[in-house]
Amino acid sequence: MPSISVILPCYNVSRWIDRCLQSLADQTIGVENLELICVDDCSTDDTAEKIAAWEQKYPEQILLIKSDTNRRIGGARNIGMQYATAEWIAYIDSDDWVEPMYMEKLYQKATTGKYDVICCWNVRDTATDLHLLSPEELLTGKADREIFVCSDEDRKQMIHAQPMKLSAWTKLIRRAFLEENEIGFVEGLAYEDIIWGELMHLCVNSTYILEERLYHYFVNTESTVMSKSADYQPDMLTVQSLLYREWDRRGALAKYHDEVEFEFIYSCLLAFVKLLALRFETPPYSLFRLLQIFAQEHFPDYLNNYYFVKEDTPELHRQIAQAVSLPLTKKQFLEFAENVKTIGL
Numbered sequence: 001m002p003s004i005s006v007i008l009p010c011y012n013v014s015r016w017i018d019r020c021l022q023s024l025a026d027q028t029i030g031v032e033n034l035e036l037i038c039v040d041d042c043s044t045d046d047t048a049e050k051i052a053a054w055e056q057k058y059p060e061q062i063l064l065i066k067s068d069t070n071r072r073i074g075g076a077r078n079i080g081m082q083y084a085t086a087e088w089i090a091y092i093d094s095d096d097w098v099e100p101m102y103m104e105k106l107y108q109k110a111t112t113g114k115y116d117v118i119c120c121w122n123v124r125d126t127a128t129d130l131h132l133l134s135p136e137e138l139l140t141g142k143a144d145r146e147i148f149v150c151s152d153e154d155r156k157q158m159i160h161a162q163p164m165k166l167s168a169w170t171k172l173i174r175r176a177f178l179e180e181n182e183i184g185f186v187e188g189l190a191y192e193d194i195i196w197g198e199l200m201h202l203c204v205n206s207t208y209i210l211e212e213r214l215y216h217y218f219v220n221t222e223s224t225v226m227s228k229s230a231d232y233q234p235d236m237l238t239v240q241s242l243l244y245r246e247w248d249r250r251g252a253l254a255k256y257h258d259e260v261e262f263e264f265i266y267s268c269l270l271a272f273v274k275l276l277a278l279r280f281e282t283p284p285y286s287l288f289r290l291l292q293i294f295a296q297e298h299f300p301d302y303l304n305n306y307y308f309v310k311e312d313t314p315e316l317h318r319q320i321a322q323a324v325s326l327p328l329t330k331k332q333f334l335e336f337a338e339n340v341k342t343i344g345l
Contacts, residue, residue: 002035002061004088004103004172007080009073011041014050016095016218019130021054021062023097029104036062037083038094039076042069047094074185074192077168081184089175091168095218099132102214106172109208115146116177117200117207119164122215133213140211149205152255159201159252159259160307163209166197166267170215177204186242190235194267195243202252233279234287237294240268244298261299262307265321269295269302273320276337283337285330292324316343 006024010017021038025031036058040048048066055062067079077091088110092098102120109118121140125131147163149155164171168185178184181203185192247253247260272291276283295302302308303325308318323336 002086003029003033003107004090005035005037005080005084005086005175006090006092006103007077007084008036008038008092008094009041009076009080010038010043010047010051010094011070011073011076012043012045012047013094014043014045014047016220017047017050018054020092020094020097021051022130023100024092024103025054025058026100027098027103028101029107031058031061034061034103035084035086037065037080038062039065039067039079041067041071041073041076071187072189072192074189074196075187077185077192078187081178084175087175089173089178090171093169093218095220096169097130097216097218099138099214099216103172105210105212105214109210110172110174115206115208116174116204117164118172118210119207120170120210120212120214122167122170122217123213124219125216126219127216131216138212138214140213142211144209144211146208147206155202156256156259158204159198159256160262162197162201162263164197164200164204164207166193166200168193168196169217173200186239189239190232191239194236194239195246198243198263198267199246199250202247202250202256230279233275234290236268236272236275237287237290240264240294258306261302261305264295264299265302265305265308269324270317270320273324273337273340277340283334285333288324288328288333288337295324316340 008020021036024034024036027034038051040051048064051062051064055064063083065079065083067076071079081089088107090103090106106118106120109115123133147158149158181199183196183199183203185196252260269291276287303321308321320340328336
């Protein structure tokens, strides 16, 4: 029985999949303790063929699953979960890679039986080879910490502070925790981590934060989130709408309204404005209007949010939040977007 099931969504990563799998084969925990589930999401290059070669090399550790339809990253991860057999789950994006001790260090904390989730940090890396960090570069300079949720106030702080961040990677997660809390990914949409990450903070009861940079997030200008003017960019608002319904279904809108509203300001409102300014050659006014309508319908009083008013919010963030509430003309919006692009978020 493997100790960890590692789920890798794979789509047209022929250039990078060898690096990713090599970093997993080199894990100090021993590749024999890993179950590598590679889900090919209808790649049009030779990604599947490269994974198949690795599967022949490690037939007991690597499993290639071919999806019949393209279900995007979220769908591929959900497929991988159906094949997972280990007690612990790790998600790795197939153009990223990890430090040799990544799995061992996270698993050491998992074996204490105290935590639902163990986290570490990532480094943004543009290297095209299997670049590793020096011992000094691995450390964040902070002390490791453990967080337990024992009250409603603890839960509010967890949702507000988001110590685990929203991404699926950099985490080792108890499989039973995911299953019992029905935490999966939306399919067919970009920005699928948003709902998943928010629900993790809503449900987690114990987590350990390891203050080491053990995960390499590949900054690939050809990747989904870096593409300009792509037709999937409005997915962010669709995901936010689905998240709102999930908040409501689980009672979080009523119980943790201020925390959820503050999350909307940052994970939707400010993030979507940044997306409009930076990911389009000409920022679309129609999408800005959709954001305004969404904000008015779901969080009409967001400018008076407790945390947004009381905390030391950056002035640019206040200006952007205010602008979304104003009846800007198209010309005013384009000038506003250019200012956001120039100053940056």
